[in-house]
Amino acid sequence: MNVLRNSWYCVGWSGEFDAKPVGKTILGEYLVFYRDAEGHAVAMTGRCPHRFAPLDRGIVTPQGLMCPYHGLVFNDSGACVANPFGGGQIPDRAKLRRYPVAERDGVVWVWMGAAELADESRLPRLPWLSDPSFVVIKAYLKVDVNYQMVIDNLLDLTHVPLVHANTLSSGLDEKPEIQHKFSIEGDIVHSDYFLPNSTPQDVFGNVIKGRVNFSANMTWRPGSTLSLESSIVPAGDAMGEAKYVNTLHYLAPETENSTHYFVAIARNMRIDDDEHSKRILDVVMQAFTQEDEPMMRACADLMDGADLFDLNPAILKTDVAAVQARRILGKLIKAERAGAAEVAA
Amino acid sequence: MNVLRNSWYCVGWSGEFDAKPVGKTILGEYLVFYRDAEGHAVAMTGRCPHRFAPLDRGIVTPQGLMCPYHGLVFNDSGACVANPFGGGQIPDRAKLRRYPVAERDGVVWVWMGAAELADESRLPRLPWLSDPSFVVIKAYLKVDVNYQMVIDNLLDLTHVPLVHANTLSSGLDEKPEIQHKFSIEGDIVHSDYFLPNSTPQDVFGNVIKGRVNFSANMTWRPGSTLSLESSIVPAGDAMGEAKYVNTLHYLAPETENSTHYFVAIARNMRIDDDEHSKRILDVVMQAFTQEDEPMMRACADLMDGADLFDLNPAILKTDVAAVQARRILGKLIKAERAGAAEVAA
């Protein structure tokens, strides 16, 4: 897979993990996740090294995780500590790889590359995830396309007026006035949109009456984490207090053609309004599952497995953020594969 | 795909197309079809050259067809004439290929090869499609086998007594008396059957009582259009007025393993009898979808992707038309690929 290994990948929300093991494929590898006795999230090889049974179907015992097929038991470090048969013999190959895991702000991350390079200071963190003036709703979807197509989609928000005309947008009419500003900061790509004097989107729940200035600032960090700060102020009132509906888009490539897509939506208004939470979640999930995903999948079908650039696409000015993100990612992957792991670190 | 490109392929009946775009895969390429403001059928590349979205999901605007993903607009010549974003910039690669289209006798054709070789005088045309003494019923089915297996099936009508014993045939009993005559006329193959003094098929609706002489003359034209003139006269009355139930079989290869199959059934008796039209359509569609298609698909499954000749099939005398058609097609494809496009023209 064409992916960066030395990177933190979101694998779930904190509430999803407990002592019961769950299996997930990340970057094409099957992993098992659970919380150890201290409550720390653990990620290890998800298939038993003996007969390759899925360990998430196993039983948690006081000694460790027992394989459901022939009973080998592995402790939280991945060492095999018991074999109920054969006189208890344990061969050298009976061990699991343990992957670095980090948990911050309700997000669980795994590091798929060299363990010695895992650096928690590099964890993507969004201040509004833990800001008490925001309320956060979390969701998950699986999309059956390569993760880079999802990044492309998010870094070019000019798709919103057409693809999301029934959900996130009021249509194309006023959108061509949108102002786009692209910038790079190290390996981070910013794609910022500004639309003055426009109608507020439904997700803002009418907290501002009348026309607004709308900002939507998308940020991509390699490998595949994105966040969008989306805000409005009353039109002509540059100093007004901004109302935010921010979203995070944490992607974990599952296979070449499928992606785990974790979504959180945070807002700093109507924060106690559960009905509004439900409405926002509904509209966002409809936008992602009924509009984005079918469009991306239709494109992927027509690309028939080819790489985007190999198809010589027409490149528009509005593609610059997506193209730069692909180039940065390609450069990082190349460097990583060349053994120059320090470039990625 | 092993197909002739410089050839007209039927892509639908006239009534199927209007201003609303439809997408179809022809020879493995995704195309979009619609009628322009003058009502002329248009065929163009069906995927946007920007991000490869399916254009048939787009919106028709006064300027042209708008891509449903980011809004590029293409006119009827395939030129990109508008970009709602990025200051309206239009890159050179933002254009569609327009394919020659012809429409005659209610049939819409596309030319998949070099546009300068498209010659409407080469359109296959059947006089009875526009003859007022005939009534014509049209239908469509998709068959999940390679188009050459469908041609094979149609050029060897000795399959009828066995495969169609419950629909088009009264069974094997008298059929071995059938007389078969094969001939080639340029690149056209004729496979003619004559069965004297036989029971008329149900599709003739009892217009002749008693025994008949039955003729069934199948014609194949490269790439993949076939027609069958099927007629009866009273047995022993060679001068009698023939009653016809003719069928056309226009095939458009969709992918290596699937074929668009357009069928029309024309008859010169009971032409105002709608009940008989319905009966004929029912029996023919039952024959094609419940008998031919499952048989061809079963054979394709057991051939497991191999080329027919690579499997060293036993060749029967009754295969001569099908074998010759494969040889002619192979020769034309080879010449076309060698750049000798004038051979095919």
Added chain:
Amino acid sequence: MNVLRNSWYCVGWSGEFDAKPVGKTILGEYLVFYRDAEGHAVAMTGRCPHRFAPLDRGIVTPQGLMCPYHGLVFNDSGACVANPFGGGQIPDRAKLRRYPVAERDGVVWVWMGAAELADESRLPRLPWLSDPSFVVIKAYLKVDVNYQMVIDNLLDLTHVPLVHANTLSSGLDEKPEIQHKFSIEGDIVHSDYFLPNSTPQDVFGNVIKGRVNFSANMTWRPGSTLSLESSIVPAGDAMGEAKYVNTLHYLAPETENSTHYFVAIARNMRIDDDEHSKRILDVVMQAFTQEDEPMMRACADLMDGADLFDLNPAILKTDVAAVQARRILGKLIKAERAGAAEVAA
């Protein structure tokens, strides 16, 4: 496929075959089976050599099996004896391969290799299949994994306490006391288990009250036939009369990733108790279809098409029988392919 061809493969129970042809894929080849006029089971190429139609959909005529597509008729030797069309011409290639078939004790076998090497004295035979003091129940399942994974599963019965905790086993608690004895006899592998002083399994239907000594002796014969003699005697009564619940496991590889699995269960107690027959069949089929098959398929999914040994599995002492069987089979296949067919004979 990595299979032994010069070997008898079980293709069904006697009652399954009659004059009506049935089609089955064995070692990747499509075969047709039926009984001839004398009632002998016949196996021949299942696809017509003309256009590769499935002959099991054909019609049995007094002359032989008629292809359902164009009517070629093949006699029980595989010779084409009639062609209803083309003046009755029969080309040399119009013939079927006939495969040696044997039928013993209600089991039908086919020999997929060189016919001259087919030796009925090599048929696997189990005395209890025809012993009147046993009653035999027969079943069939299809498993969607390579046949060698099924052999592995059967030769390592330490999977029983974990995988079959709800059906065949009372769980892991007393099972670590199990004694395992492995032996090779020519190309035959024995994997024998003994568990003293244990609780009898449900399938023994309480014929012995209290604790028992339990023996389970599994035997594998190449290519892929296995049998398990499973018995109990009262604990401490080595001389007691053994009660048996024996099972045969006759595997026929269908494709690289699927296996025909024929099962028979024989017991020498409660032999007239139809209710107990039903209970045993239920529990065994539940164990195979709800426990073994999902586990093997999950492993196969995680192995993703790789060969077991190429994945460097951890090998346990309890794997010795399975590993030896794979080695013997590999040696026999290699010898067979080297043309040293006499090694396998």
